[in-house]
Amino acid sequence: MDIFSKIAAGEIPSYKCAESEKFYAFLDINPVAKGHTLVIPRREVDYIFDMDDEEIAEYQVFAKKVAMALKKAFPCRKVAQVVLGLEVPHAHIHLIPMNSEADVDFRKDKLKFTEDEFNQIAEAIRNNL
Numbered sequence: 599m600d601i602f603s604k605i606a607a608g609e610i611p612s613y614k615c616a617e618s619e620k621f622y623a624f625l626d627i628n629p630v631a632k633g634h635t636l637v638i639p640r641r642e643v644d645y646i647f648d649m650d651d652e653e654i655a656e657y658q659v660f661a662k663k664v665a666m667a668l669k670k671a672f673p674c675r676k677v678a679q680v681v682l683g684l685e686v687p688h689a690h691i692h693l694i695p696m697n698s699e700a701d702v703d704f705r706k707d708k709l710k711f712t713e714d715e716f717n718q719i720a721e722a723i724r725n726n727l
């Protein structure tokens with residue numbers, strides 16, 4: 599199992615934001631903005647565009663629900679959706695609360711939060727689902 603599959607299965611701890619039978623959302627451990635969330639399929643697939651039409655549609659609808667909760671929990675101009683996937687070979691959508699393009703700059707220093715703060719951020723998202 600890859601690292602994100604282990605996270606979705608609960609074998610590696612994560613700050614859970616949302617879950618369904620097929621998908622799982624959790625906080626990015628190296629966030630570029632407060633509330634930076636990763637949305638993954640439980641199924642092991644590396645490249646998002648290898649998903650068939652039905653799966654990618656369901657995945658996107660699930661990510662939309664999380665994005666809406668994220669925007670309520672952390673008001674912002676928009677929630678950015680970014681797919682990179684060069685570091686971890688398991689499809690993942692980054693959802694990032696954004697007020698300016700600088701909020702989605704992956705090259706800048708990442709934010710640091712305590713365990714308590716991460717827990718509060720994830721709880722705020724879950725409470726707005």
Ligand code: 5GP
Nearest residue numbers: 601612624625626627628682683684685686
């Ligand atoms: P990408 O593959 O999209 O370039 O980057 C992978 C993302 O996953 C990074 O933003 C990184 O911080 C995050 N990430 C990598 N390993 C873990 C992990 O074990 N737990 C969590 N929560 N996030 C991770």
